[in-house]
Amino acid sequence: MYNYPDDSLALHTDLYEINMMLTYWQKGISERHAVFESYFRKNPFGSGYAIFAGLERVIRYVQGLHFTDSDIAYLKEVEDYPEAFLDYLKNLKFTCTIRSAVEGDLVFNNEPIFQVEGPLAQCQLVETAILNILNYQTLIATKAARIKSVTGDDPVMEFGSRRAQELDAAIWGTRAAYIGGFDATSNVRAGKMFGMPISGTHAHSLIQTYRSDYEGFKAYAQTHHDCVFLVDTYDTLRSGVPSAIKVAKEMGDAINFQGVRIDSGDMAYISKRVRQQLDAAGFTEAKIYASNDLDEKTIQNLKMQGAKIDVWGIGTKLITAFDQPALGAVYKLVSIEDSNGEMVDTIKLSSNAEKVSTPGLKQVWRITNNLKDGKSEGDYIALWHEDPRLQSELFMFHPTYTYINKILKDFTARPLLQTIFDKGTLVYQLPDLQAIRAYRQQNLDSLWDEYKRDLNPQEYPVDLSKRLWDHKMDYIQKVRNKVARETGARD
Numbered sequence: 344m345y346n347y348p349d350d351s352l353a354l355h356t357d358l359y360e361i362n363m364m365l366t367y368w369q370k371g372i373s374e375r376h377a378v379f380e381s382y383f384r385k386n387p388f389g390s391g392y393a394i395f396a397g398l399e400r401v402i403r404y405v406q407g408l409h410f411t412d413s414d415i416a417y418l419k420e421v422e423d424y425p426e427a428f429l430d431y432l433k434n435l436k437f438t439c440t441i442r443s444a445v446e447g448d449l450v451f452n453n454e455p456i457f458q459v460e461g462p463l464a465q466c467q468l469v470e471t472a473i474l475n476i477l478n479y480q481t482l483i484a485t486k487a488a489r490i491k492s493v494t495g496d497d498p499v500m501e502f503g504s505r506r507a508q509e510l511d512a513a514i515w516g517t518r519a520a521y522i523g524g525f526d527a528t529s530n531v532r533a534g535k536m537f538g539m540p541i542s543g544t545h546a547h548s549l550i551q552t553y554r555s556d557y558e559g560f561k562a563y564a565q566t567h568h569d570c571v572f573l574v575d576t577y578d579t580l581r582s583g584v585p586s587a588i589k590v591a592k593e594m595g596d597a598i599n600f601q602g603v604r605i606d607s608g609d610m611a612y613i614s615k616r617v618r619q620q621l622d623a624a625g626f627t628e629a630k631i632y633a634s635n636d637l638d639e640k641t642i643q644n645l646k647m648q649g650a651k652i653d654v655w656g657i658g659t660k661l662i663t664a665f666d667q668p669a670l671g672a673v674y675k676l677v678s679i680e681d682s683n684g685e686m687v688d689t690i691k692l693s694s695n696a697e698k699v700s701t702p703g704l705k706q707v708w709r710i711t712n713n714l715k716d717g718k719s720e721g722d723y724i725a726l727w728h729e730d731p732r733l734q735s736e737l738f739m740f741h742p743t744y745t746y747i748n749k750i751l752k753d754f755t756a757r758p759l760l761q762t763i764f765d766k767g768t769l770v771y772q773l774p775d776l777q778a779i780r781a782y783r784q785q786n787l788d789s790l791w792d793e794y795k796r797d798l799n800p801q802e803y804p805v806d807l808s809k810r811l812w813d814h815k816m817d818y819i820q821k822v823r824n825k826v827a828r829e830t831g832a833r834d
């Protein structure tokens with residue numbers, strides 16, 4: 344049975360994490376100090392940026408993290424773990440430090456967006472859930488921002504619950520969409536949970552129930568105000584819109600006729616005809632809502648065709664991140680305590696230069712140019728103890744193509760990674776959703792349009808400090824020497 348009264352998220356992890364914890368525990372290194380960092384290698388949807396989301400849920404997850412009696416009983420039943428290891432799990436308290444970008448931040452490929460620092464075994468346990476949360480919510484917030492970038496000031500409603508990958512995705516996905524710029528959700532529970540605006544029209548079933556546009560709209564109007572009628576059940580132009588107009592005229596102010604929704608057909612052509620019909624009847628303020636598998640490409644195209652659509656309802660293509668169903672953020676060990684108590688940075692080599700990991704605990708600095716309206720010049724990844732704010736000029740160069748470089752003199756450097764948990768204690772105060780939305784907008788405003796365009800954007804600079812770059816090169820050489828020594832291979 345899946346219904347445990349003390350169900351917890353401690354087992355919301357891959358088995359290999361617990362298996363590695365056992366190894367560390369039996370070998371006496373589970374408490375060794377470690378640093379893991381999370382980053383993704385490619386921005387989603389061919390976008391120039393991503394919108395960071397998911398931190399609130401990560402915080403709730405970490406706060407509730409403990410193995411319950413039924414978790415331990417289950418592990419005992421299915422795995423051959425020693426009793427003392429199960430006791431260790433049962434008594435485990437999360438004592439790591441977490442640093443993270445915050446919701447509404449712009450984040451970019453190949454930079455750390457999340458760090459966990461603390462006892463090795465604990466860092467290992469939380470990998471799966473953290474990536475699960477951040478990958479999905481960041482993906483949806485980014486998709487929402489892309490859609491919002493083409494709708495401009497038009498209101499956009501999130502309609503995706505029925506198509507989402509199950510309940511959690513609907514709820515947390517719509518919150519992420521709100522962070523990314525959507526204006527309301529049709530999911531009532533999300534409204535209750537997060538204080539988001541809720542909004543909705545009605546379905547075809549209402550019209551089918553009354554077997555007539557006119558009767559259906561009238562019944563709806565008699566029981567609601569602020570009415571939006573769905574006009575495409577039988578024939579939008581011949582029956583739907585004329586019936587909506589008739590009911591609106593008959594009921595007058597009582598229903599506060601808001602407009603009509605179209606959900607099929609050629610929406611450019613139909614919306615123009617609907618606009619004419621509404622205007623001719625005197626309803627010049629009535630809005631035209633549109634839904635039907637919309638995404639940023641279709642919306643942009645409809646706008647190009649001069650579609651007369653005022654409000655957009657978006658479901659499937661947003662909530663399932665239809666054109667890119669996963670963000671590939673990874674969680675990598677960058678530093679670990681050795682047997683002498685010294686921290687040793689770690690690296691993962693690859694024949695692909697861009698896939699070579701960058702060793703050591705780092706901070707990401709967002710660099711803005713004080714002489715250029717405070718626009719972002721790029722991100723500057725530095726070793727933790729470096730502080731670019733103390734430098735009078737900053738040398739920024741591409742980490743692979745180092746001849747691409749610039750020197751900044753009048754700049755501001757802002758640290759991206761903020762401390763969320765300090766040795767297990769929450770020290771970050773979560774802003775409310777409105778503040779997160781305003782923060783996201785402020786961040787987007789500080790990004791040059793070249794990085795924001797939805798097609799083939801310029802690559803935003805994510806650079807390494809000279810010291811970090813030297814450190815990385817040094818490590819690459821050290822590892823290659825070690826491999827050569829061990830295998831007798833020649834360089």
Ligand SMILES: Nc1ncnc2c1ncn2[C@@H]1O[C@H](COP(=O)(O)OP(=O)(O)OP(=O)(O)O)[C@@H](O)[C@H]1O
Nearest residue numbers: 606607608609610611612635636637641644645648
């Ligand atoms: N003028 C237009 N330009 C570009 N795309 C459009 C235009 N009008 C509608 N679309 C999009 O084209 C797709 C049309 O979907 P489809 O072929 O299933 O037709 P439909 O009108 O939904 O049919 P149905 O009556 O079965 O609902 C939708 O994704 C819709 O958003």
Ligand SMILES: O=P(O)(O)OC[C@H]1O[C@H](OP(=O)(O)OP(=O)(O)O)[C@H](O)[C@@H]1O
Nearest residue numbers: 502546547606634635636637657658659
């Ligand atoms: O198209 P999406 O972007 O996914 O938006 C959600 C869709 O859900 C509804 O259709 P559905 O056929 O489920 O119900 P209805 O038409 O009967 O309301 C609505 O009419 C939209 O078309």
Ligand SMILES: O=C(O)c1cccnc1
Nearest residue numbers: 502529542543544545656
């Ligand atoms: O309110 C609506 O119009 C709505 C809600 C969910 C899905 N489709 C439409």
